[in-house]
Amino acid sequence: MNLDLETSTHGTTSVVTLRGEIDVYTAPRLRQALIDLVSGGATDIVVDMDKVDFLDSTGLGVLVGGLKRVKSNDGDLKLVITQDRIMKIFDITGLSKVFPIHGSLDEALRTA
Amino acid sequence: MIDPDVAIEIPPKPEYVALVRHVVGAAARMGGLSPDLVDNVKLAVSEAATNAVTMTRRADSEEKIEVRAEIEGDRLLVQVTDRGSHEEALRTLESGDTDPSSLDFSFERGLSLPLIQGLVDEFVIEPREGGGSIVRMTIIESEAEATA
Numbered sequence: 453m454n455l456d457l458e459t460s461t462h463g464t465t466s467v468v469t470l471r472g473e474i475d476v477y478t479a480p481r482l483r484q485a486l487i488d489l490v491s492g493g494a495t496d497i498v499v500d501m502d503k504v505d506f507l508d509s510t511g512l513g514v515l516v517g518g519l520k521r522v523k524s525n526d527g528d529l530k531l532v533i534t535q536d537r538i539m540k541i542f543d544i545t546g547l548s549k550v551f552p553i554h555g556s557l558d559e560a561l562r563t564a
Numbered sequence: 565m566i567d568p569d570v571a572i573e574i575p576p577k578p579e580y581v582a583l584v585r586h587v588v589g590a591a592a593r594m595g596g597l598s599p600d601l602v603d604n605v606k607l608a609v610s611e612a613a614t615n616a617v618t619m620t621r622r623a624d625s626e627e628k629i630e631v632r633a634e635i636e637g638d639r640l641l642v643q644v645t646d647r648g649s650h651e652e653a654l655r656t657l658e659s660g661d662t663d664p665s666s667l668d669f670s671f672e673r674g675l676s677l678p679l680i681q682g683l684v685d686e687f688v689i690e691p692r693e694g695g696g697s698i699v700r701m702t703i704i705e706s707e708a709e710a711t712a
Contacts (some may be wrong), residue, residue: 475585476614477578506585508610509675516675544682545675547698 454478461490462561466494471503474511478506486518495527498560502534507541508517519551528552530560568594571600572613573628574613576620585610588633588642597637597705604683605703608635611676612644612699619648619697627696639685639704647696705707 453483456471466489470487474482477482489497499515519529530552533539554560568591574580589606591614593677597605609631634641680687686702 473582473609476581476617477579501597506606506610508614509609509615509679512675512679536665541679545679547675557703 454534455481459483461488462498465496465498465561467498467500467557467561470499473506473549474514475506475508476510479508479510482529483514483517486514486521490518490521490525495522495525497522497527497529498532498554498559499529499530500556500557502532504535504538505524507538509545512541512545515551516547519546530554530563532557532560534539545562567632571630571632573630576617576626576629576648578614579644580615581610581613582594583619583679584613584631586659591633592640592703593639597640601640605642608680608701609644611702612642613690615676616623616644616646616648616666616668616699619631620646621648623648623695639702639705642701644699644701645692645696647692663693671682 454472455474458469460467460469468482468489470482486497499518515529515531520529522529531542532554533542534555538541539548539553542551542553550561552560552563554563570587570591572584574584575670585606588609589602590607594704613629614632620627620629625647630643630645632643632645634643638663680701683703684701685704686700688700690700692698
């Protein structure tokens, strides 16, 4: 059980690419990555969840925390969600109305 | 087709939640639940196990958490037993104050309960004799889902 996490920069947008499972054990690494990006000056962040196999409420809480951080700097945190089983989690919790959600990384970057 | 009946015990540590998720998910799959419902089962049991780990640690206890999963006809019954306290969870449920759009979570596991409630057909938290709590969840395979 693991989570691979890569960050890259596309113009002025920081992209966090996730692969694997996000739960109570792995979510702290995502939290730290988002904190590091914001304290490094990033305002626009895209979290790409195309290759995420599992996401729970701990992961959702970390994403909400990241959104609050970038919003306080007039930035935004967008999500790339390509799988129904991940989208379902955002729909059940009402968070699909809170995050800008895109069907591909290209689309998320185009609307930056 | 077999009707799995499994029980596992884990220490109250975050790294063990994945083990619970994969064992119970495998039991649900072997029991014939549809792939969508297997996903729901994995997430719901993960949430319940995470809550149990969190509450047990908050109670300064090292007591193991027991998870049982059993197929009974068209339904999967899951039971998570711990020595923590679910008073906070119960308070949140009763207050109904779980609206995530406010972006203001007074309760750190506040997203967990609405998520579980959205995933399972029945969900009950009961106090356990001698301290701790028992969470029971039922996931029912409807005919529509079975043939989808």
